[in-house]
Amino acid sequence: MIDFLIGLFLASLIVALFTTRLYRLLLWYSLNSFTLGLLALGIGRSIDDNAMIITGIITIVIKAIAIPYVLKNLSQKFHFVRQITPEIKVQYAIMLVPAILVFTFYLSEPIVHMIHTNANYVAVSISSLFLSLLLMMEHKNVAPKIIGFLSMENALFLLGITATDGMPMLVELGIFFDLLMAIVVINLLFHKEELRV
Amino acid sequence: MMLTLLLLPAFIMFGVSFIKKQKAKYLLAFTSFVILLPIVKLFLLPKPYNILGSYLVADKLDTYVLLVSSIVGIGVTLALLTLDKHVKISQKAYRKFYRFFAIFWIGLIFSILSNHMGIYWIGLELATLSTVYMIKTNYTPAAHKEAWNYMIVGAIAISLVLFGIILMYASAKPILGEDAMNFDLLLAHAKDIPSPFLFEMGFALTTIGMFVKMGFFPMNLWLANIERASFYPVAALFSGILESAVLVGFFRFSKIAMAVNYDHLFIFVFVYTLLTIFIVSFLIYRAKDFMRLFSLSGVEHMALIVMFWVSGAPFAALLHFGAHAFLKPALFLSTGVLESNGKYKIAGALRGYKGFKGGVFWFLVSLFLLAIISLPPSPMFFSELYGFGAMIATAKESDHMLAMIAAILFLLILLSIIFYRFVAIYQSMKYEGEIKEKTVYGSELFSLVIFAISLISLLLPQTLAYLHAIS
Numbered sequence: 001m002i003d004f005l006i007g008l009f010l011a012s013l014i015v016a017l018f019t020t021r022l023y024r025l026l027l028w029y030s031l032n033s034f035t036l037g038l039l040a041l042g043i044g045r046s047i048d049d050n051a052m053i054i055t056g057i058i059t060i061v062i063k064a065i066a067i068p069y070v071l072k073n074l075s076q077k078f079h080f081v082r083q084i085t086p087e088i089k090v091q092y093a094i095m096l097v098p099a100i101l102v103f104t105f106y107l108s109e110p111i112v113h114m115i116h117t118n119a120n121y122v123a124v125s126i127s128s129l130f131l132s133l134l135l136m137m138e139h140k141n142v143a144p145k146i147i148g149f150l151s152m153e154n155a156l157f158l159l160g161i162t163a164t165d166g167m168p169m170l171v172e173l174g175i176f177f178d179l180l181m182a183i184v185v186i187n188l189l190f191h192k193e194e195l196r197v
Numbered sequence: 198m199m200l201t202l203l204l205l206p207a208f209i210m211f212g213v214s215f216i217k218k219q220k221a222k223y224l225l226a227f228t229s230f231v232i233l234l235p236i237v238k239l240f241l242l243p244k245p246y247n248i249l250g251s252y253l254v255a256d257k258l259d260t261y262v263l264l265v266s267s268i269v270g271i272g273v274t275l276a277l278l279t280l281d282k283h284v285k286i287s288q289k290a291y292r293k294f295y296r297f298f299a300i301f302w303i304g305l306i307f308s309i310l311s312n313h314m315g316i317y318w319i320g321l322e323l324a325t326l327s328t329v330y331m332i333k334t335n336y337t338p339a340a341h342k343e344a345w346n347y348m349i350v351g352a353i354a355i356s357l358v359l360f361g362i363i364l365m366y367a368s369a370k371p372i373l374g375e376d377a378m379n380f381d382l383l384l385a386h387a388k389d390i391p392s393p394f395l396f397e398m399g400f401a402l403t404t405i406g407m408f409v410k411m412g413f414f415p416m417n418l419w420l421a422n423i424e425r426a427s428f429y430p431v432a433a434l435f436s437g438i439l440e441s442a443v444l445v446g447f448f449r450f451s452k453i454a455m456a457v458n459y460d461h462l463f464i465f466v467f468v469y470t471l472l473t474i475f476i477v478s479f480l481i482y483r484a485k486d487f488m489r490l491f492s493l494s495g496v497e498h499m500a501l502i503v504m505f506w507v508s509g510a511p512f513a514a515l516l517h518f519g520a521h522a523f524l525k526p527a528l529f530l531s532t533g534v535l536e537s538n539g540k541y542k543i544a545g546a547l548r549g550y551k552g553f554k555g556g557v558f559w560f561l562v563s564l565f566l567l568a569i570i571s572l573p574p575s576p577m578f579f580s581e582l583y584g585f586g587a588m589i590a591t592a593k594e595s596d597h598m599l600a601m602i603a604a605i606l607f608l609l610i611l612l613s614i615i616f617y618r619f620v621a622i623y624q625s626m627k628y629e630g631e632i633k634e635k636t637v638y639g640s641e642l643f644s645l646v647i648f649a650i651s652l653i654s655l656l657l658p659q660t661l662a663y664l665h666a667i668s
Contacts, residue, residue, distance in 0.1 A: 110394060163364065
């Protein structure tokens, strides 16, 4: 089950890279976060870690539901361009994505030998980090860049739950707090722009 | 109790920033002075002092950095009183600037005092996010673009830091459990870490994230562009406080990495900083405005501090750090007056100051400009002497004496390029261009006097003894 979820996590991020519509991108981000939440729940249950289960629930509520909802509202309020064509052409992106995957699996090989539990997931999380960076780079619009930044947070969160069997609860909550702060700042950045116009 | 005292001024500042009366700005500046009181009290307490269990612990290094940062904060708020005289800013934006400054300060207190990698990161992220809005208080398209740039590049940098922290935590968790997040425990058990390679990977990633935040190679210009687009107090906060918090983190992480494998750390950081100074020296040579000049010079000094620290000269690094933290904000705050003739007019910038205030301003800016290029008796002169001496001493113990001498010679050539440029700019400011009368306001002059006194106090025997005790 966990293997399936981790595949779904990666797949949703790859599909997001090829998406050309903003709402669909939000949907893929939401699915990415939802699978991450389920992963935290699954791994938390298997190692009997209540803190990770709570983190999983918070992930689903905040990242899979609240943040996409807020971003969709923002996009309607400030009339974002919904057609988000990636700067990298599809035929090149199709070659680039597997290359990143192979490269990151090769890059993470020395680390994978040192982590005894969920070793392959570490490689997946590192490749997700690179794919999120690609998502930020391949778009000129601000909205997909924000999604790229949020996906990067997801990749780091995955690394946290797989490489370390969960970070301390305090740190997880702090990261969520910072994420919410980031959304507030993003909102303000758009808001001032509207006032200026 | 101590934590409440430390955070209270920031909360007061946050609350006062909602008051719409014009006179509230004096109260906001006064609040920044109040920040100094708990820090002075912290100075007098025995070290290490546990502020919040093992999460927030004040040691000598923390207290020193916190004191330096609070003095910078006071100077910046004083200069903010006359910000509207130099730039166009609405009262609403002014109050919001303070609101985010309060959040920034809360993040920094957590970051600087943390004995926990996770809390350090959370504090730094909070401070980074709050600065995004401070950049945006300047309602121009350039500032808007740079605020987004800062948001994105800053987020990437801070994500790299978190990535590294996770790997370092994973490397030590088998022996320390959840306590593997604590800096002091990690340092005590550095030799026992079961996967040193994993730790070093984590350290390298964290370091790269921090170096990106400080504008090191290959991201040399992003910070300069942001500081150019935002109001000058933002640049002062960046160079005097935010980068100090980043450096404290680097000091802590590198201490553990030194215990794990000193040679790996030294080669990696030394080559990285040398490359940064190489690029930056030529960028400084081509700089055509004060903000970019000071910003790039800030990158150069940060690289020197890091270099001294890893070369076994923590005393030199801390002295250089303190001097830079006072000099750079002072210079950034001076740009409000220096750029009276226009953003890109360096010639004649130090001419046309009349009266007592003008004379003192001219004298102080000259002092700061000459001190930043390490002319004696600037603290930077002594820190560089100590730093280069320590590099030679470190090389003597290894088999790379010739390589180190070559590196130092190369470094001196690069520093002489920067020195030449600064002297040329100073001469242009003083002896070229038209004489146009400029106004200097009392509060900004007062802030410069505070920086000058703080700079001189770095050379007091007591201060030097304190820095020796930290190192």
